[in-house]
Amino acid sequence: MSAWSVTEPSARSKGIAAVLVVLYTVITLVPLLWIIATGFKTGPDSISYPPKIIFPPSLEGYVNLFTDRTRATPEQLAAMPPPENFVDEIVQRRGEVITQPSKFGARFMNSVIIGFGSTFLSIFLGTLAAYAFSRFRVPLKDDLLFFILSTRMMPPIAVAIPIFLMFRQLGLSDTHLGMILLYTGVNISLAVWLLKGFIDEIPREYEEAALIDGYTRLQAFRKVVLPQAATGIASTAIFCLIFAWNEYAFAFLLTSGTAQTAPPFIPTIFGVGGKDWPAVAAGATLFLLPVMIFTILLRKHLLRGITFGAVRK
Amino acid sequence: MADTPIDRLARATPPSLARRARGLSDRAIAWVFVTPTILLLLAINIFPLIWTVRLSFTNFAANKPNAEVKWVGLRNYTRILTDPDIWQTMQATAHFLFWTLLFQVVIGFSLAWLINRKFRGNDLLTTLIVLPMMLSPAVVGNFWTFLYEPQIGLFNYAVEFFTGIPASSFSMLSSVTLAPWSIVIVDTWMWTPFVMLICLAGLRSIPDYIYEAAEVDRASKWRQFWTMTVPMVLPFLMLAVLFRGIENFKMFDLVVQLTGGGPGSTTLLTSIELKREAFEKWRTGYSSAYAIILFVTVFGLASIYVKALNKVKER
Numbered sequence: 001m002s003a004w005s006v007t008e009p010s011a012r013s014k015g016i017a018a019v020l021v022v023l024y025t026v027i028t029l030v031p032l033l034w035i036i037a038t039g040f041k042t043g044p045d046s047i048s049y050p051p052k053i054i055f056p057p058s059l060e061g062y063v064n065l066f067t068d069r070t071r072a073t074p075e076q077l078a079a080m081p082p083p084e085n086f087v088d089e090i091v092q093r094r095g096e097v098i099t100q101p102s103k104f105g106a107r108f109m110n111s112v113i114i115g116f117g118s119t120f121l122s123i124f125l126g127t128l129a130a131y132a133f134s135r136f137r138v139p140l141k142d143d144l145l146f147f148i149l150s151t152r153m154m155p156p157i158a159v160a161i162p163i164f165l166m167f168r169q170l171g172l173s174d175t176h177l178g179m180i181l182l183y184t185g186v187n188i189s190l191a192v193w194l195l196k197g198f199i200d201e202i203p204r205e206y207e208e209a210a211l212i213d214g215y216t217r218l219q220a221f222r223k224v225v226l227p228q229a230a231t232g233i234a235s236t237a238i239f240c241l242i243f244a245w246n247e248y249a250f251a252f253l254l255t256s257g258t259a260q261t262a263p264p265f266i267p268t269i270f271g272v273g274g275k276d277w278p279a280v281a282a283g284a285t286l287f288l289l290p291v292m293i294f295t296i297l298l299r300k301h302l303l304r305g306i307t308f309g310a311v312r313k
Numbered sequence: 314m315a316d317t318p319i320d321r322l323a324r325a326t327p328p329s330l331a332r333r334a335r336g337l338s339d340r341a342i343a344w345v346f347v348t349p350t351i352l353l354l355l356a357i358n359i360f361p362l363i364w365t366v367r368l369s370f371t372n373f374a375a376n377k378p379n380a381e382v383k384w385v386g387l388r389n390y391t392r393i394l395t396d397p398d399i400w401q402t403m404q405a406t407a408h409f410l411f412w413t414l415l416f417q418v419v420i421g422f423s424l425a426w427l428i429n430r431k432f433r434g435n436d437l438l439t440t441l442i443v444l445p446m447m448l449s450p451a452v453v454g455n456f457w458t459f460l461y462e463p464q465i466g467l468f469n470y471a472v473e474f475f476t477g478i479p480a481s482s483f484s485m486l487s488s489v490t491l492a493p494w495s496i497v498i499v500d501t502w503m504w505t506p507f508v509m510l511i512c513l514a515g516l517r518s519i520p521d522y523i524y525e526a527a528e529v530d531r532a533s534k535w536r537q538f539w540t541m542t543v544p545m546v547l548p549f550l551m552l553a554v555l556f557r558g559i560e561n562f563k564m565f566d567l568v569v570q571l572t573g574g575g576p577g578s579t580t581l582l583t584s585i586e587l588k589r590e591a592f593e594k595w596r597t598g599y600s601s602a603y604a605i606i607l608f609v610t611v612f613g614l615a616s617i618y619v620k621a622l623n624k625v626k627e628r
Contacts, residue, residue: 009430017430024424025441028502032444034467035456047465049480125353128346136343151358153611155563155584158604161591162361162368165375185357188350217342248451248566249584253592267455267570277459284452295447299440302447 035288038281046277061278063087064271065104065286069096104283107265111287113176114261115244118183122191122240123233125184130195131221135204151189156249164254174259179251183244191236198232199225235301242291262287369602376595389602401578402586408493409500409568409582410561414554416501421508422550426542428509429516439513443506450503454570457499461485461571486572492579496568500561508553515549516542548626555618562611583607 009017038046040057067087072080072095080097083089091098132138163182164173172178202225210220226233252264266283270276295302337345369389373382393399424442428435445453460468461484469480485495519542527537565584568574574581574589587607591600 014430014432017427018432018434021424021427021432021435021438021442025438028442028445030467031453031457031460031502032448034460035453038459049465049470051465051467051470125350129350132343132346136339138343138347150612153559153563153615154362154608155587155604156565157584157587157591158365158601158607159358159361161375161597161601161604162364163357165364165597166361168378181353182357185353188353189358192350217337217339221342242447246449246451248449252451253588263449263451263566266452275459280459281456284456287452288448291447291449292444295444296440299436299443302443 032288032292035281035284038277039285041278041281043271043276043278046281058090058278059086060090061276061282063090064276064279065269065282066102067091067098068100068102070099071095072097103265104262104269107260107262108286110176110255110259111245111261111263114179114183114259115241117176117180118187118244119237119240121180121184122187123195123237126188126191126195126236127226127229127233129188129192130199131225133192133196134199135207151186157253160250160253163250167254174255174257176259179255179259179261182250182254183247186247186250187240187243191240194236194239195229195232198229198236201232202228231301235298238294238298238302242294245291365601365604368598369605371598373598374595375591375597385598389599390606392599393603393606398578399586402581402583405493405578405580406562406582409496409564409580410558412494412497413500413504413561414557416497417505417508417557418550418554420501421505421553422512422546424505424509425512425516428513439510442509445503446506448503450567451570453503454499454567457571458486461495487576489576489579492572492576496571496580499567499571500564503567504557504560507557508550511549511553511556512546515546518549519545544628548622551618551622551625555615555622558618559611559615563607 037053037055039061040059041052041055042058042060045052045055045058046061069091074095076097077092077095080092083092087098167173167178170178172181206224206228207220210224211217215223246263247261248263251261255261255264262283266280266287269280269283271279370384370386371382372385374380428439457468460466463469463481463484466480468485469483472478472483473480483491485491485498523541524537527541532540563584564582565588568580568582569585569588572580574585578586587600587603590596590603
């Protein structure tokens, strides 16, 4: 082998490619950086023109995100004790008083509960089914991919009509359990498909050796297959979690209070006088940042999930 | 034959118990493992579909559950297909589909091709480019309305900065001519990485020796690109278009946050129209019929497309 290869691009073409890709990356990241920046602006800074790139950072957006406030009269303000912490200070400086904590914390927790609940259920049921599909003769096996595709052709709103009626009948409307079951139902066909791909790659000989050693099927599944499939299970889980985390249409139509998740809630954040963009941006930052970090840390394992198994490596 | 106590015990054990001692049979395991998933799919996917079909032949309204439900036959279907407003909705959807797919294919493929030059740091850049598509479309779409604000928005400022068109002279979201493009821009920004990833997988699947052979035959780079690279990536690209096409046909979250279907009905995509019929006007029977029509349309188009895709793969 010579060091020189015809398939290796020249240094100059590499350089041009790098510059163009960096340019695209910078442009595509501007809206995301703008969300993060706006979260640390004061109200006036966020709507100044030309837009401020450099500004004194403020926690006003975050304070507004977690509190409900009302305008106070000058007499009320004068009667108030001096601010004890930075939260009171920020609020009082604008002539407002905190009436109660906002709903954001509860909505965020709903996202966590429903996201992790449905992911756990999808992975638990999905791994069992995927193992059976991978190792045994099971009817419907060949229709699986077709089934995934066809359930994804239905607009969520169309599915939401009968689900809405069904949940109302069963008392599952606006409950955590209802949303967990719903998201599991939406995720599971794809989860089975991805997991089956991972389990197919584990050589059968491993289990057969375990069976000869006196393990039962279940023991072989637990002690041989599961550890081997751990990476695949983890990446499928992240995929399911991100879907449930980001889902909007079902959450918007089927939840309104106790089980409402963050995506339908964040756009409804308003300040005392109109849209409070720093608070919206603060909420968006808290909600989006975990996914961004996950994506960067786990990039190698995510590709297969987000391309529906089309990309194997 | 020796008749030890152990042998007697073994003979006395009923066969079913003996099998249980050895663990469940493979057949039993297969059923136990698959059944819960099948039940869930039946409850959340199949049953609602059947229910929708049933509702589509009635005049049922979900906000009046106690009203008498009448069987109306095909009336919902004929009414939808003869309604001129439906064609307007379809037109808005077609515009959205055509331009988003075109931009995403062109930009996505170009990016993949550039990243495949394998310069240093391409791994990290790929990850950063992927970020927008991992995020919640509703939350991000909501924030884009801020970027599109005519007086204060960053988007309008950037347009003024680069072209000189005054930022306050146009409003992306409330102008009849610009609104359809505003949703195309955000969708392209968000989903181009998806097409890029699949193209990248296609490019990386082409073995080096093919290019080496072409080099020996003195084929020009241009010729190599069109006769080797493009045909070999085409099946991947078509798959990406299939996935994006299906997703964008039922697009809801991003657009409902950006324009909500307005101004007028310029960005009234099918899903948003469906939501209005089903959950604002509460015409449940009518919107069920609408849902079935959409489903059949996508299903038909996708089947034809998959056939074409398979032909390309065979070549």
